[in-house]
Amino acid sequence: AQTVTQSQPxxxxxxxxxxxxxxxxxxxxxxxxxxxxxxxxSRQMILVIRQEAYKQQNATENRFSVNFQKxxxxxxxxxxxxxxxxxxxxxCAYRSAGSxxxxxxxxxxxxxHLIIQP
Amino acid sequence: xxxxxxxxxxxxxxxGQDVALRCDPISGHVSLFWxxxxxxxxxxxxxxxxxxxxxxxxGLPSDRFFAERPEGSVSTLKIQRTQQEDSAVYLCASSxxxxxxxxxxxxxxxxxxxx
Numbered sequence: 001a002q003t004v005t006q007s008q009p010x011x012x013x014x015x016x017x018x019x020x021x022x023x024x025x026x027x028x029x030x031x032x033x034x035x036x037x038x039x040x041x042s043r044q045m046i047l048v049i050r051q052e053a054y055k056q057q058n059a060t061e062n063r064f065s066v067n068f069q070k071x072x073x074x075x076x077x078x079x080x081x082x083x084x085x086x087x088x089x090x091x092c093a094y095r096s097a098g099s100x101x102x103x104x105x106x107x108x109x110x111x112x113h114l115i116i117q118p
Numbered sequence: 119x120x121x122x123x124x125x126x127x128x129x130x131x132x133x134g135q136d137v138a139l140r141c142d143p144i145s146g147h148v149s150l151f152w153x154x155x156x157x158x159x160x161x162x163x164x165x166x167x168x169x170x171x172x173x174x175x176x177g178l179p180s181d182r183f184f185a186e187r188p189e190g191s192v193s194t195l196k197i198q199r200t201q202q203e204d205s206a207v208y209l210c211a212s213s214x215x216x217x218x219x220x221x222x223x224x225x226x227x228x229x230x231x232x233x
Contacts, residue, residue: 004160033219037224043226044121044122044224044225044226044227045161045209045211045224046224047221047222050219050221052219091160091161093160099173099174103174104149104151104163104166104173104174104216105151105153105163105164105166105174105177106151106153106161106163106222107163108160108161108162109160110158110159110160111159111160
């Protein structure tokens, strides 16, 4: 079974600065997908960014980018120019390219609580 | 269109009671997922539907948990004889196509408290 580890329960950053959230995962599969989801307080979880394992190029979405290191099984999220609206729980998630046995769903880490200091 | 909706948003049940949690996915979405999120944890996969077919129920914690999606749209997660360890937020998500890189859209969740 796959596991996802987020080693930072909480991170704090000054508004307008850059912060990096860490994520590592364990898998024996070669083909899979990785995601970062954001869960604001009392609001729905939304997708921030996604990466296909076979793509070497790191995904970027505006102020959000990832550092995907397949050999190291690392998938960190960098948020540039942090804004107050970025404050939320951030979850790293893994999805197998296969099916069945739980592979269809996402495997989440425990999350990192991101605090933005004004 | 509207996003994924769930009802009720909050449910308090006495231990031993049965509960039913409803999920209305985004119209036209083929895939539907249920997750359980305990306090301070990430969501954990429970079950997956593709249209009306339940293709994966490997995450259901016990035979007290049952899910259905009879017409391939609305889904219900039923928990029989609730226990205190069932207290959690139950999240529903839907996806346009079955697999891969495609985004899962999450509902607001139902917070279940078993007393």
